[in-house]
Amino acid sequence: MAFLVSGTLQTAAQLADAWDSLGRKGKYRVRGSRVALVLSSPGVSAAAAAALDGVFQALGFENCEKRRVSVQSFHEELSLFREQLGIQRGAVGCALVVLMAPSGQLRRPQLLVEELSRCGALQGCPKIFLLFSSGLKATWEPEAFLTGLGEICSHRPHWSLLQLLTELFCRVAEESAGDTYCPFFRTSLRGTLCLGDVEPWGPEVRDSRPSAQYDLSGTRVALLLAVIQDRLGAQHDVAALVDLCQALGFKVTLRTDPTAQAFREELVRFREKLDAHKGPVSCALLALMAHGGPQGQLLGVDGQEVQSEMLVQELNCCQALRGRPKVFLLQACRGGNRDPGVGPRALPWYRHWLRAPPGIPTQADVLQVHVDAPGSTGQADILTVYSAAEGCVAYRDEEKGSDFVQMLVEVMRANPGGDLIELLTEVNRRVCELDVLGPDSDERRKACLEIRSSLRRRLCL
Structure with missing residues (x-):
């Protein structure tokens, strides 16, 4: 006893x-x-x-x-x-x-x-x-x-x-x-x-935080490429992101239901337009929404694959954005794993008495610092946000859209001038606390974002 x-x-x-x-x-x-x-x-x-x-x-x-x-x-x-x-x-x-x-x-x-x-x-x-x-x-x-x-x-x-x-x-x-x-x-x-x-x-x-911030006094541009066909609820994400970007002062270009080839062509066209732009471009945001695969590929409306990393590199070659922040939002599956999460180690009969916190995804609470990554100095100033951990399913509700996009919009609207890394961490906290029901299972699942950053300054939109 x-x-x-x-x-x-x-x-x-x-x-x-x-x-x-x-x-x-x-x-x-x-x-x-x-x-x-x-x-x-x-x-x-x-x-x-x-x-x-x-x-x-x-x-x-x-x-x-x-x-x-x-x-x-x-x-x-x-x-x-x-x-x-x-x-x-x-x-x-x-x-x-x-x-x-x-x-x-x-x-x-x-x-x-x-x-x-x-x-x-x-x-x-x-x-x-x-x-x-x-x-x-x-x-x-x-x-x-x-x-x-x-x-x-x-x-x-x-x-x-x-x-x-x-x-x-x-x-x-x-x-x-x-x-x-x-x-x-x-x-x-x-x-x-x-x-x-x-x-x-x-x-x-x-009151004690880095003072160095990216200069966002120039033009802000956003490109949204979204496959809506056979992705019920995706239209809600598109509408929410368009409204948010416009509220933050971005000039928005929207293309829906692109083929795999169109994903590439739209990126090339977007990059060339920026390089020809008169005046400074201070920030670019690219949202990619589609079905995805385990190797980071996106599926166009034609079912063909395009590598998301190739799209990132295409924009990274933009001379107008050299030294400027480039933000990528990817709402797509990264595999077929479904995370049941890990609950608190407490007996059921007193878990409620202890006000036990909700279960959390198994991939949460990890920070990896890669100091072994070869590349070019042009790979700096990139922020990529994945709606799912590596190898996992990205969930989307047919009636309201994805938790990732909807939570992102909610947090950004509440504090539009906040440090973007801090805001995304808050988005991840809220997403991790949610229980989601997958379309192929009655069992509750957990989701977790992955944020990759080579930003060199605070980014406050």
């Missing part, structure tokens, strides 16, 4: 923390220990691993394990780390995993992310991954990035981690001008993550 009471009280405390975190306007309350794991393979310089100490100190990670193993052993080591967290005494508040490997050897990192996401001790807690390449083919050595991250964290403890990364991306781009390096982050965080020694909901956090 004592064991049952003790377990009940422990679960009650954990659920109370989770509820309090989400109840404070979507800000993580990182209680418990902050644990870190560093996996570096042979060929990674000792200086890179040493540079991590400053980051750990600045972010408050005292419990850190460093292991030097082959890249092939990364998954096994991460599995052991997950098991250790499962039997660890005391609550875990946040986990940081650093993966370092010679350039080109760190393949399919998503499998490693999924391994840690299975950890029951980290349910509802932020999970951070730093992925680095090192060696002769690396475009920027990890120790320089880590040193910069440690310095910014120490000097700006009130900033959220996403704000810190955006500031660091700006510095990296300036220092590597003319090079081929461009970092980015992928996030499914549901709230503000502030790891400095401050209360994340205090007034000092609201």
Whole structure:
């Protein structure tokens, strides 16, 4: 009986923390220990691993394990780390995993992310991954990035981690001008993550944020390409996005039911029009809405495929948008997986008494920072928002449209001048809390957004 009471009280405390975190306007309350794991393979310089100490100190990670193993052993080591967290005494508040490997050897990192996401001790807690390449083919050595991250964290403890990364991306781009390096982050965080020694909901956090913003004084343009045929409810998303873009001062071009070839042709025509535009273009927004496939492809009204990444690159070649923010909204499936979500670990008979928070998607609460991505400096200043996690279904209601688009419009209209990354994080929080019923199942499912950013400044529309 004592064991049952003790377990009940422990679960009650954990659920109370989770509820309090989400109840404070979507800000993580990182209680418990902050644990870190560093996996570096042979060929990674000792200086890179040493540079991590400053980051750990600045972010408050005292419990850190460093292991030097082959890249092939990364998954096994991460599995052991997950098991250790499962039997660890005391609550875990946040986990940081650093993966370092010679350039080109760190393949399919998503499998490693999924391994840690299975950890029951980290349910509802932020999970951070730093992925680095090192060696002769690396475009920027990890120790320089880590040193910069440690310095910014120490000097700006009130900033959220996403704000810190955006500031660091700006510095990296300036220092590597003319090079081929461009970092980015992928996030499914549901709230503000502030790891400095401050209360994340205090007034000092609201008054302390990066001042550098994109200059949006020029023309704002938007292109909406939407397949409506055989996508019931899509017309509601189109109408909502058109109204929102116009309210934000965008000149909107709408094309419905494009074929796969028309997707490409409309992008080319849009890019050429921008390059010929007289006067500065300050921002471009592209919304792509269609059926989708597991490899990121979109299906035109003719059933043919077009790769969404190719469309992103087409707009990225626009000279008029060089150094300007480019926003991509993708409302499409990315696979056939349906996420049942993970509920709080509480017995049904007292879950209601504890005011247990709703279940959350298994892909939520993850932040990946990619410092190993080759490319051109022109790949900076891109923000891409996916309506579903990788490999998952994007849900759409026949009577009101998709939760992603409708929630985005609702949040943007409530705070049109807010930082777009922060607003999208709030959109993700609300989407994650929803229960959806798929058309092929009576069981409730969960959805989670994925936000990718290489923005170098705050974007406030």
